Structure formats: C-alpha cells, structure tokens
Amino acid sequence: MATPRVSIQTADFDLGAEVSALRATDPGVGAVASFVGTVRDRNDGLGVSAMELEHYPGMTEKAIEAMIDEALRRFDIRAARVIHRVGPLAPLDQIVLVVVTSAHRGSAFQACEFLMDYLKTQAPFWKKEHTPQGARWVDARVSDDAALERWGIAAGNAGPAA
Template sequence: MDYSVSVQQEDFDVATEYRALRGSDAGTGAIATFTGLVRDSGDLQGVTGLFLEHYPGMTERVIEDLIEQAAERWDVRKARVLHRVGELALCDQIVFVGVCSAHRGDAFAACAFIMDALKTSAPFWKKEITESGEHWVEQKDADLARSQGWEL
C-alpha cells in the first residue's frame, strides 16, 4: 500500500491530489475523497476564520497510523491525507482525504474511517475567530461517537 501525509499551511488543489491518487494502478476500481472547508458557524455563530495548530512530527505519525489501521480493515491500495494549519478564512480548504481501492465499498469505508478518526485522534487544536472574539474548540461528542462507531 502506498500512502502520503502532509500537514502544511499552503492551500492544495483537489484535482491535482485526485490525479496523484489515480495514477496508473490498473487494480484501482474506486477512489473516494473528502474535502473539508471552513464554514461560518461551529461552536459559535458568526465565525470569520479559524486558526489551527498541531504537534509537528506526532501529527503525521498519528495520521499514518490511521491509514495503516484502515488498510488492515479494507482494501486500501493508495491513500493521501493533507491537513492545513495556521490561519484560514471562510471557505478555505482545511483537509483532504483520498483513498484508492479495488471496490467502492472499501474506498468509501476507509475514507470515512480515516476522516472520523482524524477528528478525534490527531493532535490538532482549532480556534474559531469571530467578530466578538476567539474560542478554542472542544472535541464534539458527535465526533467521538462517530469515531468510536468504527471500533471492532
């Protein structure tokens, strides 16, 4: 299985990421992707942007481990996770998760698992920026429940 992980401040191009995943593996029959964006609400209303921090080195290792866990459960031929940090504006891309598999079921499941587990396992800290101030975001019970739903 081939995979890559990037944590970066720079934006990314979804089409470029898709083409890199697609490659020329004749055994790939499905590619599932997820792209997360900055929206105008979260814990607070009127969000104007986000600030994301991470634990360099550890963050990448945790994400690599999540990809490896996915590959133990599903047919993952190739995977790519890209997560941005730093200051982000409304509608900016935050995260890209892409998974190649022989079959769509495995691609969908592995992509969803990686994204759900990423939300609760990877050491990222997110601050919402609003016109009235800033607020560090706590882990959501719904995200934790989704992540725990994948446990065997």
C-alpha cells in the first residue's frame, strides 16, 4: 500500500522512516529536502508551557492535497509528504513534517519551502498557546503572509503588526 501524501494525526512521526518510505521505490530520486517544525517554549516574548492544535477534518486534508498538487505543477519534484500533528503538544514536540523528493536539490528545496509557506498561512489549523498569562489563540504573522506572496499567492490572513 502506498504511503499517503497527507496525514493529520495526534501521534508523533519518525523523520527517517518517513524519508525512507517516500524514496523507497523511486530510483530517480537524487535529492530529499525536509522540514520539521517543533514546539518552542517561548513566543512573542511569553513562555509557552503547552500548545493545542485543532483542524477541520476532511477540509484540512483536502486543502493540503491541493497544495501538494500545486507544488507538483510548479516545481520539478517527484513526490511530497506532509504530516501535521493536532491535539495537545508540549515544548520540544514535533508539530509538522514536510518531505519532498526530486532529481536535483534546487527543486526539492524550493518545493519544501513553498509547502511550508503555504502551511503557515493557508492550511486550516487553529493554534492555542498556554502561557503564564493564560491561553491565547495565535494569529498568522505578517511575515508569513509576505513569505507566501513571493510565490504569487496573496494570503491576507495576518492582522496588522503589533
């Protein structure tokens, strides 16, 4: 059975196992680029003791599938895999994995960065941080919207800079 391109899950993931599975049957792969995002213990100057991630089941997977299709159209890549965790997470926990394979490194790097820029701004996730001052929902950042705009996609999710 083929590995799915998108997984939304509460369980942790293994970078090495995911990379091996993505490239296992494709001898044309000459490059693998990956990104792993983790929970930090600080954000916007406040300590973060925990984070909760929520999503809209079905809609989230469909949106990320469409994003991978767009990456396949834009870049000379062979495959992509996105895993995003939901539920309660603690500092040091892994949140997101993006892995891209291609024949050459340039395309793999570009597509990996494109997919992460999209995930940060367009994927339907909601993030709540727990700080000493209480829980707070996290808004998109203007810098994340700007990163997506360089790919020709206007996000407009972020509020004004504080």
